[in-house]
Amino acid sequence: MNKQLAEQLRKRSKAAWLERIGKIVSFSALALITLTVFAIIIFVASKGLATFFDNHVNFWNFLTGKNWNPTITDKSGQPEVGALPMITGSFVVTLLSALLATPFAIGTAIFMTEISPRRGARILQPVTELLVGIPSVVYGFIGLTVVVPVIRTIFGGSGFGILAGTFVLFVMILPTVTSMSVDALKTVPRYYREAALALGATRWQTIYKVILRAATPGLLTAIVFGMARAFGEALAVQMVIGNAALMPSSLVSPSSTLTSVLTTGIGNTVMGSLDNNALWSLALVLLVMSLIFNLIVRLIGRKGAMHK
Structure with a gap:
C-alpha cells in the first residue's frame, strides 16, 4: 500500500504535464521571435553594409551627401548616393507631426480621463479606434485629394512637400499618442488627485x-511611440511629399523621406547592384533609427519606474 502511494506521488500529475508543455510552447515562441528579429537585423545589415565594403562608397559621404543619383559619379569617382536629403526629410516630418499631435492628444486624453470620463469614453474612444483601423493608403489618398490642393491654394506651388506629409502623419499618429496618453493618465493613483483637492x-x-x-x-x-510610427510610415507619406530627393528648401517644396525613396526605388533595381545596395543602406539607417526609438522608450520607462 505504501509502495503504491509512493509511486503515485512520484508520477507527474496531469496539471504538471500541462504546465511543462505550456512552458515549452512559450519558450519556443520566444526563441522563434528572437531568432526572427536577429535574422532581420543581420540580413538588412549585410545588405546595407555592402555599399561600403563591396562598392567602396565612403560612409561619411553617404550620410552627408546631398545628391542622390547612384548611376552618376562625382569628380572623385564616388557614386552620388548622398542620403542627407532623405534623412533630413524623415526627421523634419516626424518632429513636426509629433509637435502638432502632442497638444491635441494630451488635451483629448485629459478630457477623457479627468474632465468628462463617461462622455469621453462614449464619444472619443470609438473615434480613436476608428482612426487606428483606417489603412495607410486611405490617409494618403485623402491627403492627395484634400490636403495637397488646400496647401497649393494657400501657399502656391505644387502642394506636395513636408507640410502635406506633416498633416497626414499628424492624423495618423494622433490615435496612437492619444490612447497611450489616456493609459498614462489612468495610471496616476487616485489619492494624488484627492490629496491635491484636499489642499485647496x-x-x-x-x-x-x-x-x-x-x-x-x-x-x-x-x-516617442508616435514619432517612431511617423518615422517608419511609407505609403501615405510617399503619396503627398513629392518624392524629390532634394534638400528641403521650404515646407511646401517637394521633398522625400527614407521610406518614400525605398518604396519607389526598390522595385526598379537589380539585386546586388549599386542602386540596390544603396537602397538597402537607407533601410539600414531606418532600422537603426527604429532601434534608437525603442531604446529611448525603454530608458523613459526605467526612469519612470525609478521615480515611483
Missing part, C-alpha cells in the same frame, strides 16, 4: 501640477 487646489491646478507631472514618463513614451 482647483481642478486645473491638480491636472497641471500633479497629474501631468506624475504621468510625464508615460506621456513621453506615447510621444
